[in-house]
Amino acid sequence: MTSLYLMVALSSVGQSSGWASVPLSVAPVVRDGLLTHPNHLIVKARNEKDAARLVGRSGRLVAYYPQIGYAVLWLPSGDVEGMKDRLAAARPDTQPGFDSLKRVAYTPNDPMWPDMWHSRLIKADKAWDLSLGSAGPVVAIMDTGVKTDHEDLAANMWVNTDEVAGNGIDDDANGYIDDLHGFDFALGDSVPDDVNGHGTACAGLAAAIQDNALGTTGVAPRARIMAVKSGLDNGYFYDSANIAGYLYAADNGADIISCSFYSDRVVPAEEAALDYAWSKGVLPVVAAGNDATSIPYYPGAYRNVLSVGAIDQNANKIWWSNFGSWVKVASPGTALRSTSANGAYTTGFGGTSGACPQVAGLAALMKGANPGLTNLQIRTMIEDSATSYPVANPLFASYGIIDCESAVKVALGLLTPTPKPSAVFWANPIGRENRFVVVRGRGLDHPSITAQNQLGQHLQVTKARDSLEIRYFGAQTTTITIRDGSTVLLTLNNGTASRSWTPGDWATTLAPLTGGYREALAQDGNSVVAGRRSNGEIRLDCVVNAINTPRALQVFYRRRFTGLTANTNERVLAYDWSSGSFPYGNWVEVHRASMGTNWANARIQISDPTRFIDVTGNMYLRIITDTDIPTGGTLEIDRLNLTH
Numbered sequence: 227m228t229s230l231y232l233m234v235a236l237s238s239v240g241q242s243s244g245w246a247s248v249p250l251s252v253a254p255v256v257r258d259g260l261l262t263h264p265n266h267l268i269v270k271a272r273n274e275k276d277a278a279r280l281v282g283r284s285g286r287l288v289a290y291y292p293q294i295g296y297a298v299l300w301l302p303s304g305d306v307e308g309m310k311d312r313l314a315a316a317r318p319d320t321q322p323g324f325d326s327l328k329r330v331a332y333t334p335n336d337p338m339w340p341d342m343w344h345s346r347l348i349k350a351d352k353a354w355d356l357s358l359g360s361a362g363p364v365v366a367i368m369d370t371g372v373k374t375d376h377e378d379l380a381a382n383m384w385v386n387t388d389e390v391a392g393n394g395i396d397d398d399a400n401g402y403i404d405d406l407h408g409f410d411f412a413l414g415d416s417v418p419d420d421v422n423g424h425g426t427a428c429a430g431l432a433a434a435i436q437d438n439a440l441g442t443t444g445v446a447p448r449a450r451i452m453a454v455k456s457g458l459d460n461g462y463f464y465d466s467a468n469i470a471g472y473l474y475a476a477d478n479g480a481d482i483i484s485c486s487f488y489s490d491r492v493v494p495a496e497e498a499a500l501d502y503a504w505s506k507g508v509l510p511v512v513a514a515g516n517d518a519t520s521i522p523y524y525p526g527a528y529r530n531v532l533s534v535g536a537i538d539q540n541a542n543k544i545w546w547s548n549f550g551s552w553v554k555v556a557s558p559g560t561a562l563r564s565t566s567a568n569g570a571y572t573t574g575f576g577g578t579s580g581a582c583p584q585v586a587g588l589a590a591l592m593k594g595a596n597p598g599l600t601n602l603q604i605r606t607m608i609e610d611s612a613t614s615y616p617v618a619n620p621l622f623a624s625y626g627i628i629d630c631e632s633a634v635k636v637a638l639g640l641l642t643p644t645p646k647p648s649a650v651f652w653a654n655p656i657g658r659e660n661r662f663v664v665v666r667g668r669g670l671d672h673p674s675i676t677a678q679n680q681l682g683q684h685l686q687v688t689k690a691r692d693s694l695e696i697r698y699f700g701a702q703t704t705t706i707t708i709r710d711g712s713t714v715l716l717t718l719n720n721g722t723a724s725r726s727w728t729p730g731d732w733a734t735t736l737a738p739l740t741g742g743y744r745e746a747l748a749q750d751g752n753s754v755v756a757g758r759r760s761n762g763e764i765r766l767d768c769v770v771n772a773i774n775t776p777r778a779l780q781v782f783y784r785r786r787f788t789g790l791t792a793n794t795n796e797r798v799l800a801y802d803w804s805s806g807s808f809p810y811g812n813w814v815e816v817h818r819a820s821m822g823t824n825w826a827n828a829r830i831q832i833s834d835p836t837r838f839i840d841v842t843g844n845m846y847l848r849i850i851t852d853t854d855i856p857t858g859g860t861l862e863i864d865r866l867n868l869t870h
Contacts, residue, residue, distance in 0.1 A: 254327045256639050257307060264303040266325030267310055271297045280313065280320060298325065336378075336434075338442045338571060343539055344558035348584065350445050350591075352631035356638060358436070359594025363449045365432050365586050366408070366475035366483045368468070369425030370461060371418045372453035373567045374407045376426060378434045378441040383407045384450040386478070400478060408453035409474055411467040418455035423567035425455065427575040428486050430565030432587035441571050442563050445587025445630065448594060452480050463487050468525075469499045472510075476503035481593050481601075483508055484586035485531075486579035488515040488523040488548075490808035492841045497528050504530035509601040511586040513578035520550030520620055520731035521769055521808065521846055527552040532589075532605050535623045536560070536581040543615075547578055549622040550731035550769075551651035551666055555612050556623040557581035588630050592637040599637060606691070607636045610643040620732050620742055621651060624668045624692075648672050650708060650716040652730030652743040654772045663706060663718065664772045665694035666730065672710055680705035719748070725775060727868040729768035729847065736760060746866045749784055753862040762853035764861045770845040770868055773835070777870045781816070781830040781847070784866075786823055789859035793820045794852050796861075798830060800838040801846040813848055814838075825864070 254261040266288070271277035274290040277297035281287050285301040301309055306324070313322040333339070333351065345351060364384050374383050384407060388398035391406040402409050404416040420426045429444075429451050436447030454475050456467035468487075475483050483503060500510050510531040515523040526533035526548075536547040536559025543549065544559055559581040566572045589604050599607075611633040612626035625646055635641035648669035655663065663677075670689055677685040677696045685706065686697040696706060708715045732742045734756050741754035746768075756766040773779075787794065798817035805811035817830040832838065838845050845868070849861065 255303070257324055261327035261640065263325035263327070265300050265306065267299045267301060267306060267313075267322050268325055269297055269299060269313060269320040269322045270295055271320065280317070282309070285309075334436045334443045334447075335439050336436060336441055336443045337439065338563045338573075341573070342442060342563050344562050344580075344584065345443070345445065347537075347539070347541065347558055348445075348588075348628050349631035350584075350588075353445075353588075353591060353634040354436075354447075356631070356634045356640070357591065357595035359446050359448045359591040360597070361448050361450060361594075362597055363446065363481045363590040363593040364452050364479050365446065365449050365583075365590045366452040366454045366471075366480035367425055367429045367432065367583065368454040368456055368471045368475065368483050368485050369420075369428050369487070370422035370457035370459065371410065371412075371420035371425045371455035371567075372408070372429045372451060373420050373426045373565070373569065374418070374453055376430075376565050376569055378438070378565050378571075379426070379429055379451060381438075382433050382435050382444075382447075382449065382451050384452040384479075402474070405478075407451075408455065409471075410455040411470045411474070412455055412458045412464070418453035420455070420567040421459040422457065422461050423572075424461060424486065424579065425453070425457065426567045427562075427564040427572055428484060428579065428583040429453070430571075431562060431575070431580060432484055432583040433590065434565055442565065445584050446590035446594060449587070449590035452478070454480075454483075457487065465493050465496055469493075469495055472496070472499040472503050476506040476508050480508055482586045482589045483510045484583045485510060485512045485525055486577075486582045488513055488526055488578075490521060490523055492524055494841065496525060500525060500528055501530050504601060507601050509589050509604055511582055511589060513582040514553045515548040516546045516577045516579075517548055517809075518546045518733070518735045519548055519767060520733040521548075521767060522550065522552045522731075522844065523548055532585065532608065534578060534582045534585045536576070536578045537627060541613075541627055543622045545736065547581075547622075549620060549733070551621055551624060552731075553621075553623045554609060555585060555625050556615065556627045557584045585628055588628055588633055591630065592633055595634055596637045596639075604637075607643065608633050610645050611636050611641070614646065620739055624649075624651070645669055645672070648675060648710040648713075648715060652728070652771060653708070653716060653718060654727045654730070654770075655725045661700060661725075662698065663694075663696040665696065665708065665716075666692060666771070667694075667715070668692060669710075670694050674711040675708070675715075677706055677708050679703040679707075716744075725870055727770050727773055729866060730771045731769045733767045734759070734765055737764070739766070741863075746863055749865040751864065753864045754866075756849075756861045756863075758855045758857065758859050762855050764849075764851045764855055764859070766849045766861060766863075768847050768866070770847065771843065773839050773843045773845055773868070775870055776836055779832045779835045779868050779870050781828075781832065782865065782867050782869065783817075783828040783830065784825060784864045785821070785828075785849075786825045786862050787821055787851075787855075787859060788823060788862065789856050790823050791856060792854075793822045794854055795819070796821050796849060796851050798828075799848045799850065800832065801848070802837055803840050804837040808846070 288298040433444035436443040456471040535556040609625035650667040653665040738757035799813040
């Protein structure tokens with residue numbers, strides 16, 4: 227733990243002569259969740275002699291204050307808690323308490339601080355009251371480069387001390403020549419400069435210098451910034467540059483990688499590079515994306531990353547932020563103050579691009595406060611200490627909004643977070659075959675999580691923090707119930723189909739939406755309800771996860787419209803991966819019908835599903851109407867399943 231110091235001014239009235247021999251500039255210890263002096267008790271005493279009697283043989287009286295009738299006792303550190311308990315039992319009138327530590331409420335002198343609402347919303351200033359971190363942690367800003375000589379960044383730039391700058395030699399034999407502050411993988415040189423400006427703004431949000439009377443401050447004001455330029459000056463990122471950047475950061479000492487870029491294309495080599503970085507102890511923090519969709523974007527939806535959505539000044543989800551079961555936490559993402567590539571500052575940076583480096587900065591701040599933390603511990607602490615966002619459909623960020631103060635308290639051992647309640651977001655599939663169910667959710671590693679079939683027999687469960695795999699024998703299992711203790715998280719029925727998949731994440735844009743996976747799972751009167759967009763249409767997207775069959779599929783779809791005065795055309799489309807990466811490829815119509823206000827079923831045959839399924843087993847479906855929906859009109863879906 228970083229040593230903290232308390233400065234006090236005391237009157238000499240009533241002060242014991244022993245005070246000066248007991249300095250306060252000692253490292254505190256944690257007791258009952260508080261930073262406390264290792265040797266002091268503060269007690270109420272009738273007089274100075276009474277106080278001296280209370281201290282016992284092993285201690286001494288530091289001070290007695292007759293004005294208020296309290297004394298400070300010094301005890302060997304191993305006796306402090308025991309003496310407090312004994313006095314509380316034998317002499318409750320003494321009101322014994324620890325000598326707890328306080329710090330001045332921290333306010334940086336950086337001139338843009340008063341306008342940095344985003345840092346106060348996530349309680350970064352309260353976290354700095356506990357720790358300012360250290361120069362040990364390294365945040366790799368993997369972006370369009372960094373202006374390494376910026377007045378608010380230069381002193382915090384990571385320096386490769388094993389490299390001699392400008393001599394044209396790979397001094398440290400890491401494969402890169404003259405990589406003093408990082409490397410440019412976009413252009414293939416040792417100068418990771420920033421023409422675009424995106425990366426410099428991200429660097430400032432993560433780790434701009436504090437208390438230099440200049441500009442802004444980062445969440446981790448003492449951390450080091452490694453400039454990993456993988457983005458071209460026009461803001462586009464080739465996979466090959468990203469992969470090299472991940473590996474460079476992992477092999478050259480980065481603790482955190484901040485990635486404010488995204489696409490929908492799964493790249494197995496990219497995921498392998500991120501898994502490698504994770505295995506080296508690195509925590510990748512990744513922007514969720516800005517397309518107002520729950521369709522999973524990458525690298526944010528890979529397993530070994532911490533994905534970040536964006537909130538506004540009122541701690542509400544910003545309409546354009548991506549969301550869904552794969553987004554873990556959220557942070558401010560609009561009107562952000564930060565550093566700019568022209569050497570000055572911006573007041574309008576935003577997007578999940580801006581939310582991401584704030585979370586990366588928090589991770590570095592925690593690592594600086596407690597260097598022994600692992601990447602898994604930091605990620606878990608950030609998630610469990612987050613302020614829960616209302617769990618609604620559609621789901622936004624499964625763990626909530628980051629809370630820097632609470633996260634640093636957890637890192638320092640001052641707070642034990644309450645793990646978020648376990649929840650299941652989707653599960654696929656259950657059927658008659660000898661298979662397993664894939665489950666995604668939150669808090670699924672609890673020891674009390676079990677899965678049983680309809681006979682009450684326990685099934686084999688492989689647990690992870692956000693997922694389960696449940697093995698079952700199809701012929702003997704018609705129902706699977708997932709419980710956390712006595713609480714039922716989800717019940718699945720296999721019906722008559724050999725396999726069945728239900729969409730996990732649902733989305734619409736600029737229109738109301740309620741319901742999701744559970745509402746579409748069964749024909750039970752509970753519905754997904756999508757509202758009308760401003761152009762008069764209803765458009766509803768959903769993601770069917772973990773499809774692992776090449777066989778023909780059938781979509782069963784039960785729905786109705788409300789508020790119509792005449793029938794409307796509805797179309798169901800599937801995204802065609804063979805035509806290009808989302809969103810640059812084509813949506814293919816697989817169903818069209820004229821629909822009114824009565825419940826009706828549709829069965830849609832998809833004879834060649836492979837063209838519609840990405841390499842992770844995801845299929846994207848879209849339901850869209852004509853632009854003649856009256857104001858207030860809705861589409862209700864009681865059930866939507868894919869079977870074969």
